[in-house]
Each structure stands twice: as C-alpha cells, then as structure tokens.
Amino acid sequence: VYAEGYNSGTGCASSTRTPVLLRINDIYGAGPGGVGNTNGKSEMSMWLNASAVNQGVGSAVSTWSDVSGLGNNATQGTVAAQPTLQTQASLNNQPVIRFDGGDILNTGNFLNSGQRGYYAANSPNPYTCIAVSKYNGTNSRVISSTTHNWLMGQWGNYTDAVYAEGWITNNTGNGACSGCCGNGTDNNGHLYNLDGNRVYSRFYKENNLLHHNSCGIYSPGGYSLGGWGVNSGELSAADVAEVINYNLPLNEARRNIVANYLAGKYSLAITNDIYAGNDVGDCDFDIAGIG
Numbered sequence: 457v458y459a460e461g462y463n464s465g466t467g468c469a470s471s472t473r474t475p476v477l478l479r480i481n482d483i484y485g486a487g488p489g490g491v492g493n494t495n496g497k498s499e500m501s502m503w504l505n506a507s508a509v510n511q512g513v514g515s516a517v518s519t520w521s522d523v524s525g526l527g528n529n530a531t532q533g534t535v536a537a538q539p540t541l542q543t544q545a546s547l548n549n550q551p552v553i554r555f556d557g558g559d560i561l562n563t564g565n566f567l568n569s570g571q572r573g574y575y576a577a578n579s580p581n582p583y584t585c586i587a588v589s590k591y592n593g594t595n596s597r598v599i600s601s602t603t604h605n606w607l608m609g610q611w612g613n614y615t616d617a618v619y620a621e622g623w624i625t626n627n628t629g630n631g632a633c634s635g636c637c638g639n640g641t642d643n644n645g646h647l648y649n650l651d652g653n654r655v656y657s658r659f660y661k662e663n664n665l666l667h668h669n670s671c672g673i674y675s676p677g678g679y680s681l682g683g684w685g686v687n688s689g690e691l692s693a694a695d696v697a698e699v700i701n702y703n704l705p706l707n708e709a710r711r712n713i714v715a716n717y718l719a720g721k722y723s724l725a726i727t728n729d730i731y732a733g734n735d736v737g738d739c740d741f742d743i744a745g746i747g
Contacts, residue, residue, distance in 0.1 A: 489716060515540060563679045586714055588645060588722050591641060649661075
C-alpha cells in the first residue's frame with residue numbers, strides 16, 4: 457500500500473514527494489485522501505471544502521458548494537447572515553469559512569432524503585461526519601443540524617462536545633447515558649469525527665477515540681454551520697475549513713486516511729499519524745492513500 461504527500465506553497469522550501477508505506481487497504485478516489493469520489497456515485501454524500509470556494513478573500517459566501525457531485529450545498533439567502541471566505545494562520549494558512557456570531561449556513565435534509573434510498577426519513581441513519589473547525593470567540597454551536605438536536609465538537613464554551621438526540625459525551629465515567637458536555641473551551645483548530653450505525657456512535661478528536669456508546673445515535677439529517685438550523689440559534693464566531701459526510705461509518709483504514717489528509721493540510725497533530733512526512737508545521741497539502 458502506498459501514499460504520497462505533496463509539499464508546495466508559501467513557506468515551503470521545495471516541492472517534493474515523500475512516499476511511505478501505510479497499513480491500509482482501500483480504493484483510491486478523488487475524495488479527501490482518496491476516500492470516496494466526486495462523481496456523486498460513492499458513499500461520500502457531501503464535501504464542503506473551503507479550498508474549493510472560488511471567491512476573493514473577505515467576500516461573502518452565500519453558497520458553499522458541495523464537491524461530492526451530489527449538490528448538497530450549504531446556503532444562506534440573507535446577506536446579513538452570510539459568512540466570509542478567509543485564511544486562518546493557525547490552520548496552516550489554509551482557506552476557511554468564517555462565521556462572525558451572526559452567520560449561519562444550512563444544507564437540505566439530504567441524509568434522510570431519497571438520496572439514501574432504503575433509509576427512512578428522520579431515522580438514525582448510518583453516517584460519518586468529519587470536520588475541521590475552531591472557535592474565534594462567541595462559543596455555541598459550530599457543526600450542527602438543520603433537523604435534529606445534534607452537534608459535534610464545539611458547543612456552549614466547551615470543546616469535544618457531542619450530542620445526537622442524547623449526550624454521547626459521558627463525563628460520569630461509569631458508562632451511564634448521562635453527563636454534559638465536553639472539555640474546556642479553546643480557540644485551537646480541531647479535527648472531529650462522529651459516526652453512527654443505528655445502534656451506537658463513535659466520537660474521535662484528532663483521530664483519537666473519545667466515546668463509543670449508544671447514548672445518542674441519530675444522524676444530523678442536514679448540516680448547519682455556525683449555529684443550529686432548527687431555529688437559527690446558538691450562533692458562534694468560528695472558522696470551518698472542511699465538513700465531509702459519508703453515508704456509512706468509515707472503517708479504520710479509511711478513517712485513518714482521511715484524518716492524515718486533514719492533519720497534513722491543516723498542520724494538526726493526530727493519533728495514528730501513519731504518513732511519515734506529515735510533521736506539524738510543514739506543507740503536506742494533498743495526502744492520499746491507495747491500496
């Protein structure tokens with residue numbers, strides 16, 4: 457199995473390719489790290505990538521286009537509630553969508569729609585959500601839902617919070633389905649991953665498994681970014697770099713590939729960093745795994 461990272465861009469000493477062996481076995485595609493494809497025919501049903509937003513820095517974003525091929529765009533028709541395209545120094549100077557505490561973007565309810573075929577509307581459908589985000593000040597929801605009480609990552613002055621019609625976060629330490637909410641707030645960039653198989657959910661931070669239980673098992677239905685789309689409330693000042701959805705829980709190999717792609721691009725330290733060239737602070741912007 458083989459993977460490559462490509463070093464290029466401002467501050468990079470040279471353009472080089474670093475081959476390494478990975479303990480993975482997957483099918484290469486055009487999705488993040490090669491997991492999934494962008495033709496609308498893979499398990500990847502949404503990929504919101506700020507690097508793919510073809511606008512000037514500082515411009516308002518009315519539509520954050522989905523590049524999965526399925527057109528599950530995140531939109532906002534009210535000018536005053538539109539975020540802007542920026543770059544974020546703490547995320548390796550990569551593009552981000554910036555929410556100022558009064559902005560929100562919403563997708564349609566695609567996880568419970570006809571795109572899923574045999575899955576019922578508003579049921580706990582299988583999925584994986586992976587995102588890179590950070591607080592900038594006003595601390596409420598950042599990655600949330602248009603249809604359910606669902607959130608991942610940041611919420612209410614906490615990081616590492618996760619709720620899917622029930623707190624998956626469990627601070628009691630006794631396995632009971634109780635406990636709120638997460639860890640103390642910070643303004644660092646974080647890589648979060650939440651998946652569910654209709655029976656239990658798994659929550660990862662920086663590719664490290666934090667919670668695995670059945671306390672909250674619902675999928676988000678559709679995504680709200682910068683706040684909670686159910687009532688356009690709980691808004692945050694935050695940056696979101698990428699949000700990716702798959703219509704199934706990713707296996708370990710695929711999750712590791714996507715995590716290494718995001719860690720290299722945004723200069724994040726992760727658990728199980730299996731790409732040897734991916735050092736924090738360098739310029740590995742396009743890591744992929746094949747097998």
